[in-house]
Amino acid sequence: MYTHDKAESTISSNALIDALRQIVADDALLHEKEDLKPYECDGLSAYRAIPLVVVLPETIEQVQHILTLCHQHQVPVVARGAGTGLSGGALPHEQGVLLSLAKFSNIIDIDPKRRLARVQPGVRNLAISQEADQYGLYYAPDPSSQIACTIGGNVAENSGGVHCLKYGLTVHNIQQLKIITIEGELLSIGGSGLDSAGYDLLALMTGSEGMLGVIVEVTVKLLPKPERAQVLLAAFDDVVKAGEAVGNIIAAGIIPAGLEMMDRLAIKAAEDFVHAGYPLEAEAILLCELDGTNEEVSEHVFKVREVLNDSGSIEVRTARDEAERQVFWQGRKSAFPAVGRISPDYYCMDGTIPRKQLPQVLKAMADLSAEYKLPVANVFHAGDGNLHPLILYDANIPGALERTEEFGGKILELCVEVGGTITGEHGVGMEKIDQMCVQFNSLELQQFHAVKAAFDPQGLLNPGKAVPTLHRCAEFGAMHVHKGELPFPELERF
Amino acid sequence: MNSDISQQLQQQIQQAFEQQKALSIVGGNSKAFYGRVDERIGSAEKLDVSAHRGVLSYEPTELVITARAGTRLAEIEKLLHDNGQMLPFEPPSYADSATIGGTIACNLSGPRRAYAGAARDLLLGCKIINGKGEMMSFGGEVMKNVAGYDVSRLMAGALGTLGVLLEVSLKVLPKAEKEVTQMLEYSPSEALDKIHTWSQTPLPISASSYHDSILRVRFSGATKAVNAAIETVGGETVGSDAMHEDQHYWQSLKEQQLDFFTGDDASTRPLWRISMASDIESLELPAGYANDDCLYEWGGALRWLKSDAPAEVMQSAASAVDGHASLFRHQHGSIFQPLTPGLLRIHKNLKQAFDPQNILNPGKLYPEL
Numbered sequence: 001m002y003t004h005d006k007a008e009s010t011i012s013s014n015a016l017i018d019a020l021r022q023i024v025a026d027d028a029l030l031h032e033k034e035d036l037k038p039y040e041c042d043g044l045s046a047y048r049a050i051p052l053v054v055v056l057p058e059t060i061e062q063v064q065h066i067l068t069l070c071h072q073h074q075v076p077v078v079a080r081g082a083g084t085g086l087s088g089g090a091l092p093h094e095q096g097v098l099l100s101l102a103k104f105s106n107i108i109d110i111d112p113k114r115r116l117a118r119v120q121p122g123v124r125n126l127a128i129s130q131e132a133d134q135y136g137l138y139y140a141p142d143p144s145s146q147i148a149c150t151i152g153g154n155v156a157e158n159s160g161g162v163h164c165l166k167y168g169l170t171v172h173n174i175q176q177l178k179i180i181t182i183e184g185e186l187l188s189i190g191g192s193g194l195d196s197a198g199y200d201l202l203a204l205m206t207g208s209e210g211m212l213g214v215i216v217e218v219t220v221k222l223l224p225k226p227e228r229a230q231v232l233l234a235a236f237d238d239v240v241k242a243g244e245a246v247g248n249i250i251a252a253g254i255i256p257a258g259l260e261m262m263d264r265l266a267i268k269a270a271e272d273f274v275h276a277g278y279p280l281e282a283e284a285i286l287l288c289e290l291d292g293t294n295e296e297v298s299e300h301v302f303k304v305r306e307v308l309n310d311s312g313s314i315e316v317r318t319a320r321d322e323a324e325r326q327v328f329w330q331g332r333k334s335a336f337p338a339v340g341r342i343s344p345d346y347y348c349m350d351g352t353i354p355r356k357q358l359p360q361v362l363k364a365m366a367d368l369s370a371e372y373k374l375p376v377a378n379v380f381h382a383g384d385g386n387l388h389p390l391i392l393y394d395a396n397i398p399g400a401l402e403r404t405e406e407f408g409g410k411i412l413e414l415c416v417e418v419g420g421t422i423t424g425e426h427g428v429g430m431e432k433i434d435q436m437c438v439q440f441n442s443l444e445l446q447q448f449h450a451v452k453a454a455f456d457p458q459g460l461l462n463p464g465k466a467v468p469t470l471h472r473c474a475e476f477g478a479m480h481v482h483k484g485e486l487p488f489p490e491l492e493r494f
Numbered sequence: 495m496n497s498d499i500s501q502q503l504q505q506q507i508q509q510a511f512e513q514q515k516a517l518s519i520v521g522g523n524s525k526a527f528y529g530r531v532d533e534r535i536g537s538a539e540k541l542d543v544s545a546h547r548g549v550l551s552y553e554p555t556e557l558v559i560t561a562r563a564g565t566r567l568a569e570i571e572k573l574l575h576d577n578g579q580m581l582p583f584e585p586p587s588y589a590d591s592a593t594i595g596g597t598i599a600c601n602l603s604g605p606r607r608a609y610a611g612a613a614r615d616l617l618l619g620c621k622i623i624n625g626k627g628e629m630m631s632f633g634g635e636v637m638k639n640v641a642g643y644d645v646s647r648l649m650a651g652a653l654g655t656l657g658v659l660l661e662v663s664l665k666v667l668p669k670a671e672k673e674v675t676q677m678l679e680y681s682p683s684e685a686l687d688k689i690h691t692w693s694q695t696p697l698p699i700s701a702s703s704y705h706d707s708i709l710r711v712r713f714s715g716a717t718k719a720v721n722a723a724i725e726t727v728g729g730e731t732v733g734s735d736a737m738h739e740d741q742h743y744w745q746s747l748k749e750q751q752l753d754f755f756t757g758d759d760a761s762t763r764p765l766w767r768i769s770m771a772s773d774i775e776s777l778e779l780p781a782g783y784a785n786d787d788c789l790y791e792w793g794g795a796l797r798w799l800k801s802d803a804p805a806e807v808m809q810s811a812a813s814a815v816d817g818h819a820s821l822f823r824h825q826h827g828s829i830f831q832p833l834t835p836g837l838l839r840i841h842k843n844l845k846q847a848f849d850p851q852n853i854l855n856p857g858k859l860y861p862e863l
Binding site for chain 2: 112113114115135136137157158160164165168169171172181185186187188189191192193194195196197198199200201203204206207208211212224225226227247248250251253254255292293294295296298299300352353354355356381383384385386419420421422423424425426427428432436439440441443444447448450451452453454455466467
């Protein structure tokens with residue numbers, strides 16, 4: 001159970017609930033213990049907290065009134081979409097309101113000519129593509145949770161997916177947002193054109209983890225569906241060779257739609273689970289998806305086969321048809337649940353590294369794995385350097401989660417050390433808040449706090465997430481002294 | 495050319511912060527015409543970033559380049575070209591002296607923007623000095639990075655009002671194997687109709703423009719894909735096999751050297767840049783204001799319009815369609831689309847967060863910032 005810093009609300013819980021009852025219908029207000037329980041965590045179940053109250057508004061005006069009320073009485077507010085986030089970003093505040101956007105689930109408009117979809121934040125990622133399909137269009141970012149995760153959460157986390165290298169992250173695929181500030185003011189950010197006047201608030205809001213405003217409407221860009229997609233599977237007897245093959249494909253001037261790598265343990269788990277026909281003797285496999293026009297795909301498949309052979313792969317297969325393409329992907333897409341079958345629990349990490357550092361990072365991770373006696377399966381968005389090491393552990397063994405978290409933290413610090421980042425697509429949330437102290441110095445963290453204050457000076461929106469206080473970093477730093485130097489020397493130690 | 499003057503720049507900013515004196519940030523001076531004229535900048539001390547030069551890292555297979563802000567854009571483009579790569583947003587330079595820092599600070603992008611993203615889309619990270627003289631890094635050199643707020647992209651288009659760019663990291667892409675431009679004759683409404691129809695299909699479009707009854711569409715990609723696209727849309731190939739003529743057109747367009755930009759009236763008539771919904775044929779201007787001397791880009795999402803309409807008229811017409819209009823050349827009155835009160839408040843707060851003494855390019859973007 002996670003305990004927050006005490007909020008300084010100026011209203012009693014009963015009075016708050018009464019006031020909320022004036023804003024939303026009774027069935028849109030949850031405050032009994034058993035009703036609150038389902039909201040205690042998001043996709044990162046290691047952190048749990050019961051909110052004071054859950055409110056499920058269905059109109060923009062209601063959200064405005066709720067935020068105005070909370071602002072007036074200094075009540076913390078945590079916004080929540082589908083709750084599939086993996087970093088604890090939607091972890092409730094015990095003395096606060098959990099604002100669920102689940103009822104904002106309408107696709108307002110699809111404009112095939114402008115290739116835009118205007119949707120409410122509670123619309124599921126995949127539902128947009130399904131609705132746009134009739135026009136031959138789709139929404140490109142495809143986080144692996146796309147069947148369940150909502151677009152509001154995607155914007156808040158700047159979600160990625162397997163197709164980011166070619167099609168970008170959420171920030172590259174949205175055009176307009178409507179947000180409500182903590183004061184209850186409705187702002188429209190972006191516009192009908194490709195850019196807008198003034199500062200790039202669209203980028204600032206994207207990935208801001210619910211710290212700056214509540215998203216109540218999103219206009220996303222749609223792309224024409226590629227005429228054809230083809231996937232190649234290459235097996236390697238050495239992870240380093242697989243990594244080099246990725247560089248060689250890009251050096252050949254080809255940007256694949258997806259480029260995924262799995263290591264031996266991940267291959268085995270996936271194969272046992274879905275029987276995708278993965279070569280079990282391989283140390284690593286690469287899945288390379290090429291899409292575009294028919295002609296383009298034909299030309300690129302030919303080239304990539306050559307590159308893979310020249311890069312020392314022990315086997316290259318091209319999916320013969322759409323069914324086989326799905327089978328090739330099935331293994332990769334089921335990698336997480338597959339690992340879940342071979343271990344009681346697993347912990348999914350999310351660092352990004354410059355791709356050339358892969359051999360070094362894999363070696364260091366193997367050493368850490370031996371040190372902590374915890375196996376690691378690696379699933380890797382190889383094209384853009386985004387690593388998802390899955391640490392296998394058993395939460396029933398006392399202290400195992402703590403050791404796993406410590407191990408995970410070291411992996412993230414390693415990513416920063418080689419010039420990467422602690423999070424590629426899952427967000428900082430509650431989970432990686434200490435590692436923020438490793439990636440950023442105190443000036444940078446203070447600048448983040450100043451940005452936050454520009455929107456929410458009292459810190460009521462999602463308090464305690466995403467950006468650590470300098471004191472927290474000082475405490476964390478005391479445990480993690482690098483090269484004999486104390487980080488944040490300007491702060492007193494506790 | 496390689497030199498690191500970040501310490502001097504930091505000292506100058508720290509001093510200006512202590513003395514509360516405005517600084518006018520200068521790179522290659524190629525886009526000095528862009529932005530508000532404000533007496534606070536006119537009388538300000540210059541902060542010259544142009545000597546802070548040099549490419550710091552570039553590995554083609556990582557698809558990332560990092561350079562100091564004063565590095566000439568031309569130098570970066572040549573280096574990428576030599577490695578078969580490019581800056582996907584095809585930035586205009588307006589002069590040989592243009593720097594990468596100025597390019598990002600202005601967030602101006604060329605013909606490929608609608609298809610490959612803007613400067614801000616390709617920006618992965620930057621090192622800046624804020625208005626307190628604090629040197630900081632945000633983002634990084636990797637494609638995916640969601641740690642902390644996206645301060646890097648906030649710098650793109652801020653015209654230096656939030657921080658002085660020291661270094662930028664950008665995503666680069668391989669050049670296409672083949673590029674061909676097709677020319678077709680259409681009325682404005684037909685042209686918009688065509689480009690929208692094509693854009694709903696996976697044709698490898700990489701640029702489009704319409705002016706003087708001529709729609710031009712550029713295709714980039716694998717040879718077979720480009721050839722197939724030519725078959726689909728028809729029309730006449732620009733310069734047939736000679737690639738240069740086709741490149742020359744898009745180059746002249748982005749550098750504003752076409753007759754449209756340099757003709758007789760160009761030196762006197764205001765030039766508006768209008769960003770708006772791509773399928774609306776034209777802005778609704780009151781009778782008496784010319785609305786037809788227009789060049790379309792980006793599949794219709796960007797318009798260059800020569801018009802004598804006052805700023806209030808132009809900007810209220812743009813805002814009526816949820817777009818925005820900026821006065822690009824021959825500036826007078828309100829240059830950038832006025833912000834709504836709510837957005838202006840956030841802008842002022844952000845300015846305060848980065849530059850509390852208001853010393854960095856004060857008034858360059860909006861009088862209040």
